[in-house]
Amino acid sequence: MFKPLPVAIGLRYTRAKRRNHFISFISVVSMIGLVLGVTALITVLSVMNGFERELRERILGMASHATIQAYDGALRDWTTLSRQVEAADPRVEAVAPYVAGEAMFSALGNISGALVRGIDPEAERQVGRIGEHMVRGDLDALEEGAFRVVLGSELALELGVRVGDTVVLMAPQAVVTPAGVLPRMRRFTVAGVFEVGMYEFDRGTAFIQLDDARAIFQTGEGVTGLRLRLTDMMQAGAVSRDVAQSLDGLFRVSDWTRQHANLFRAIQMEKVVMFIILSLIVAVAAFNIVSTLVMLVTDKQPDIAILRTLGLRPSAVMLVFIVQGVVIGAVGVLLGVIGGVSLALNIDVVVPFVERLTGTEFLAADVYYISDLPSELRVQDVIRISGLAFGLTLLATLFPAWRAARTRPAEALRYE
Numbered sequence: 001m002f003k004p005l006p007v008a009i010g011l012r013y014t015r016a017k018r019r020n021h022f023i024s025f026i027s028v029v030s031m032i033g034l035v036l037g038v039t040a041l042i043t044v045l046s047v048m049n050g051f052e053r054e055l056r057e058r059i060l061g062m063a064s065h066a067t068i069q070a071y072d073g074a075l076r077d078w079t080t081l082s083r084q085v086e087a088a089d090p091r092v093e094a095v096a097p098y099v100a101g102e103a104m105f106s107a108l109g110n111i112s113g114a115l116v117r118g119i120d121p122e123a124e125r126q127v128g129r130i131g132e133h134m135v136r137g138d139l140d141a142l143e144e145g146a147f148r149v150v151l152g153s154e155l156a157l158e159l160g161v162r163v164g165d166t167v168v169l170m171a172p173q174a175v176v177t178p179a180g181v182l183p184r185m186r187r188f189t190v191a192g193v194f195e196v197g198m199y200e201f202d203r204g205t206a207f208i209q210l211d212d213a214r215a216i217f218q219t220g221e222g223v224t225g226l227r228l229r230l231t232d233m234m235q236a237g238a239v240s241r242d243v244a245q246s247l248d249g250l251f252r253v254s255d256w257t258r259q260h261a262n263l264f265r266a267i268q269m270e271k272v273v274m275f276i277i278l279s280l281i282v283a284v285a286a287f288n289i290v291s292t293l294v295m296l297v298t299d300k301q302p303d304i305a306i307l308r309t310l311g312l313r314p315s316a317v318m319l320v321f322i323v324q325g326v327v328i329g330a331v332g333v334l335l336g337v338i339g340g341v342s343l344a345l346n347i348d349v350v351v352p353f354v355e356r357l358t359g360t361e362f363l364a365a366d367v368y369y370i371s372d373l374p375s376e377l378r379v380q381d382v383i384r385i386s387g388l389a390f391g392l393t394l395l396a397t398l399f400p401a402w403r404a405a406r407t408r409p410a411e412a413l414r415y416e
Contacts, residue, residue: 027292029288030285030286030288030289030328030332031285031331031332031335032332033282033288033332034282034285034286034328034329034335034336034389035332035335035336035339036281036285037278037279037281037282037285038332038335038336038337038339038340038385038386038389039336039339039340039343040278041278041279041281041340041389042336042337042340042341042343042381042382042385043343043347043375044274044278045275045378045381046340046344046347046375046376046377046381047373048267048271048274049375049376049377049378049381050347050374050375051267051373051374052264052267052268052271053374053376055267056264058196058197059198059256062130062196062198062201062205063256064127064228065230065233065256066228066230066236066239066253066254066255066256067226067227067228067255068081068225068226068228068247068251068253069225069251069252069254070222070250070252071250071252073222074220074224075222075223075224075225075226076221076222078097078222078223078226081226081247082095082097082226084247085226085243085247088242089239089242089246091230091231091232091235092228092231092239092243093229093230094123094126094228095123095126095127095226095227095229096119096120096127096227096229097120097123097210097223097225097226098117098118098119098124098210098224098225098226098227099117099118099213099219099223100115100116100117100118100224100225101116101172101213101216101217101224102114102116102172103169103170103171103172103206103216104169104170105151105155105159105168105169106159106168107159107160107161107165107166107167107168108159108160110159110160111159112158112159113204114155114205114206115204115206116169116171116208116216117206117207117208117213118207118209118210118211118212118213118216118217118223119142119209120210121139121140124139125139126229127228128227128229130150130194133196133197134150134192134193134194135153135193136162136163136193137150137163137193138191138192141192142191142207142208142209142212143209144209145211146191146209147187147188147208147209147212148190148191149188149189149206149207149208150190150191150192150193150194150206150208151190151192151193151194151206152193152195152196152201152202152203152204152205152206153202154202154203155203155204155205155206156190156193158203161190162190163190163192163193164189164190166188166189166190167187167188167190168185168186168187169185169186169187169188169208169216170185171185171186171216171217172184184216184218186216194207228243233256236255236256236257239255240253240254240255241253282388282389282392285332286389286392286393286396287396289325289328289329289393290397290399290400292325292328293321293325293397293400293401294399294400296324296400297400297403314406315405317401317404317405318401318404319401320404321397321404322397322398324397325393325394325396325397326393326397328393329389329390329393329394329396329397330393333389333390333393336386336389337385337386340382340385341377341382344375345377347375348373348375351373
């Protein structure tokens with residue numbers, strides 16, 4: 001197939017065996033550096049994307065897209081307020097009341113604190129995903145007056161209880177008796193166990209029926225607040241502001257982005273910092289190409305002089321060495337993309353294998369929010385990384401190619 005002369009010469013130089021084997025070694029090292037850099041960038045960003053996604057989904061399995069609370073104490077006329085909120089904005093899909101409070105659980109001589117949330121199981125299914133995370137029992141077992149509780153898996157393990165066992169709930173609200181002021185206590189039957197996969201929730205959260213929670217925490221007919229489910233959780237901030245402006249009276253309206261803003265901001269910052277740090281690997285590999293091409297230009301001085309004597313223009317000589325650098329960069333980037341995509345798509349297999357091989361647990365459940373390593377490969381990340389790597393490679397070829405174009409035939413052939 002016909003090729004322009006500079007391209008044909010550049011491709012031939014790329015395939016040809018080097019007289020100087022050190023140049024070949026540097027070329028291979030440069031290519032390996034590009035492969036490793038691109039692979040590392042794609043894999044790390046995919047893992048951090050997956051970590052952010054898993055964290056968001058697990059947090060929203062317990063938290064809500066948005067919440068509405070009264071400024072002073074319990075939310076009284078919450079049924080009317082629920083209808084107003086649903087009618088005020090079509091982006092609000094569902095509303096559910098809840099009562100929240102802190103309490104102590106005691107069973108079999110074990111004691112532990114937890115955040116207790118009173119819910120209506122039917123309404124809760126419309127705004128949350130806790131029903132999807134039940135590992136034993138059923139959320140619908142939380143019936144009014146039955147005084148049943150659903151515990152997080154780690155909390156149940158700490159108390160040493162299973163479904164059907166009895167626990168004692170001690171609320172901070174006091175009861176005045178002839179013997180003095182005593183904490184409010186009530187026996188509950190364990191009706192289920194849930195496991196979200198986040199130690200913070202599995203260890204410190206329990207659910208009881210809404211009316212039982214009212215009685216325990218003495219909120220009367222009121223509730224702590226309303227939980228909202230939105231059509232698009234990424235618009236939670238805007239929807240929360242619009243809902244707050246549409247309500248009559250003073251309310252505290254919040255959303256998941258505000259409640260966990262520091263956490264997700266930290267993840268975003270880590271992604272940016274990791275991208276910059278790992279890009280340095282690609283940059284080092286790209287600058288290795290400079291060394292390779294500079295040595296190659298020195299090695300090919302007689303060839304360049306002959307080509308110039310035969311009439312090849314300086315721009316064509318420059319293109320010869322640009323082609324070589326582009327080929328090295330393209331092959332390295334392509335192999336890096338293949339390696340990075342393969343590793344990112346199989347990270348759930350690779351990490352357990354490495355853990356078994358080394359006998360080390362990378363993500364302990366009692367230390368990290370998530371105990372396994374997720375991955376979410378995004379096409380835009382692959383395009384951005386490969387574009388950056390190829391751009392740096394192309395930039396690295398310019399100086400050696402420019403030096404080759406400035407070669408003077410008479411000086412290059414003087415001692416030949």
